[in-house]
Amino acid sequence: MRSVRIWFKKTGSAKYISHLDLNRFVARALRRAQLPLWYTEGFNPRPHTAFSLPLPLGVESVCECVDIKIEGEIDDGEILRRISGASVPGIEFYSVTEPVLEPPKIGFAKYEFIFFPDDGDGTALKDSIASRLASGSLPAEKKTKKGTMRQLNLAEFISEARTDLCDGEVTLEAVLTAGNENNINPLLLARVLLEGTSYDYRLAKITRLKLYDAQHNEYR
Amino acid sequence: MRDAKIKALLPVVNKPARYTGGELNSVVKDSGSVDIRYAFCFPDTYEIGMSHLGMKILYSLVNARKDAWCERVFAPASDMEDAMRTNGVELFALESGESIKSFDLIGFTLQYELSFSNVLNMLDLAGLPVRSQDRPSLTPLVIAGGPCACNPEPLAPFIDIFLPGEGEEVTNELIDLLKLHKSRGSSKLEFLKDAVKLPGVYVPAFYDVEYNNDGTIKSITAGNGAPEKVSKRIISDLDTVFYPESFVVPFVDIVHDRVVHEIFRGCIRGCRFCQAGFLYRPIREKSPETVSRQSRALCGITGYDEVSLCSLSSSDYTKITQLLEMLLDWSQPENINIALPSLRIDNFSDELMEKLQCVRRSGLTFAPESGTQRLRDAINKNVTEDEVIRTSRKAFSGGWTAVKLYFMLGLPTETQEDVDGIAVLAQRVVDEYYANPDKPKGKSVSVSVSASSFVPKPFTPFQWEPQDTVDMLKEKQDRLRGKVTTRKISLSFHKREMSLMEGVFARGDRRVADVLEFAWRSGCKFDGWDDCFDFQKWSRAFEQCGLTPEFYANRRRDFDEILPWEHMDYGIRKDFLIAENKKAHSAVTTPNCREKCAGCGSNKLNGGKCDALSQNMV
Incomplete structure (x- = not known):
């Protein structure tokens, strides 16, 4: 038995597939791909799947991964070929690797935000976002695992941020803390950045670009 | 393809993957590249509709044709409907994202009476007039089928x-016929006159209904060459009939998320309250x-890890x-x-029990339907109390700790x-659990009693019977609640006013x-919720x-009264x-x-x- 990490993109309307639904989707795709899977030993044997970092509903990604356990002879290229054939548009499997870092090692994630200002002139919006980021104070409320609300300053969890303006679209690339501790939902940042403006944060296009460990090395 | 207007709604509604x-x-x-576009509409939410086997069959059947494209349509949840109406988005089909207003066929499946208001709502949401007479052009043609089509009259003015x-x-x-008439440029009337020959x-518009002064029906008269009685269609051979080679596999969790396979149609039992038992006759395995x-x-092809066998018994x-x-x-x-629902109590053999050990252990459900042998005989539910107890004993010794019991309140002759x-x-089922020497240590038994309200249905021996009034049902529900003295038995009832409207x-x-x-x-919409x-x-x-609901629900009909579905022929x-009523x-x-064939x-x-019958002879 060996573990393999399967990398995939989740784009377009596939961003509306929730994490739980994705779990089921991947389990079925693995069955359709007829991979020699290792099954859990229990009353209801099931293939083992472990996702590195859940993606919020409505956010796209080009760097998702899921670890599975293989029992039997099959090379990584064949795994990729078969799982790709069992997928749907929007979920594109692109690489199969040996897991180097365990999912709890994840420390940061890089996101791209694209805001579409209605008036076509994004200068004002870009300036407003940039000044909020520069202020160092982005108060927000986050639900804790216990269900209570926690007050935090999002600025403390942003390690890198760059705003830009291109063809009327305001873009922001930001590295946020991620993983088991202090995971920051990019939708929360979008909401705080757009608070008080006329833009609906839910309409922003957000994409997860990269995962890093706590030392800012690429997650592999 | 997909309208930008729809895309803009998705981020702001619940469960957008629907x-x-x-x-x-x-x-x-x-x-x-297709001649006919067919919108198959299920008048309830995605999660309910996607679980329906009939839709899977007809979706694949139409799409197996090169000249037609069938798409799925469900009733949007209220948040989505509000967003659609506010932003001028018409009801769209899931595959293309296009409004169904321009489709050739809009087909509804009528699975339960309380979805009727959703049929109207979906037509309106598509930007169409709800009444058939206000849709003068040939297409879109609005059609409907399913069990509730056995008495289509409450929907007659809306459906073509x-x-x-x-x-x-x-x-x-x-x-085929619509394709022909479309190419000829026929009018709606020309097409309908030809269609009734199938x-x-x-075609409800071709029938004239007259009423007596007391509100009962005086006559139903066919015109425009329509037959006096319309016979239901049946499939003769289930081994050769079309069955889908693939199912659409949803992303969101639906009610029945698995491979479903129909093993036979019809039912040999003849329970007098059960409409399905009569509508789907004769037996075909x-x-x-x-x-x-x-x-x-x-x-x-789906990657599902469960197969559920389905039939009435x-x-x-x-x-x-x-x-x-x-x-x-x-x-x-x-x-x-492998999941095997709809098992009867009486023929639960040891051999079957042994095989069931290998299939997934979910809850065990029995439907004694009523509390005494006399009433079970009256409704022809040929199950005895001993059989219920014996099967419970077998189930408990087989390791089950939860049993569901289905009953009905308001059955004819009930005391x-x-x-x-x-x-x-x-209570006897609870006692049986504790009498079992092998019962799991420290585990309590759970007996869920569901007592629904009986609703008399067309094409059953009880089609002439008065339904219990809301007050009568309340009294019976209260009485039953008072008789249950242990928390090991949980009780659930149907909403009484809903049962009235269903009736x-x-x-x-x-x-x-x-x-x-x-x-x-x-x-009013989503009345079943x-x-x-x-x-x-x-x-x-x-x-x-x-009008009054009592006239329709709570009145006893004479055997010679002309019933609203008198012109429908289901063979019975x-x-x-x-x-059977007598x-x-x-x-x-x-x-x-x-x-023994009851004829x-x-x-x-x-x-x-x-x-x-044929099985009897061999």
């Missing part, structure tokens, strides 16, 4: 064509080889043990579960003793259509239309239903169809064939 399409095995065609019975053949015939096609082969292929399938052997042969090595009997029987639409005539339209216009059902609005609609003879009132049972008449629609 509206995106793009699921595995969904069929996308080039709209320019009803297709009573099984749809596998008539759907293709209708598409067997099993009911599918061979175990076909079920096993098709199920395995479906698992491969799975243990009556003559080759059930052989089928389970065949299925387990490949399903166990592939880690696929207080019958109501009390429900609590007594449930009105089940046996309603054409005049009820006005009530339906009024209620829908005042905001506790949180949406608004009885006050319905009451006001009745007042406005000068009326004198058979009358005889037997019910003297608590006399009728043997099941395999023991219901349904086999006449199948060239005299009925699998319950």
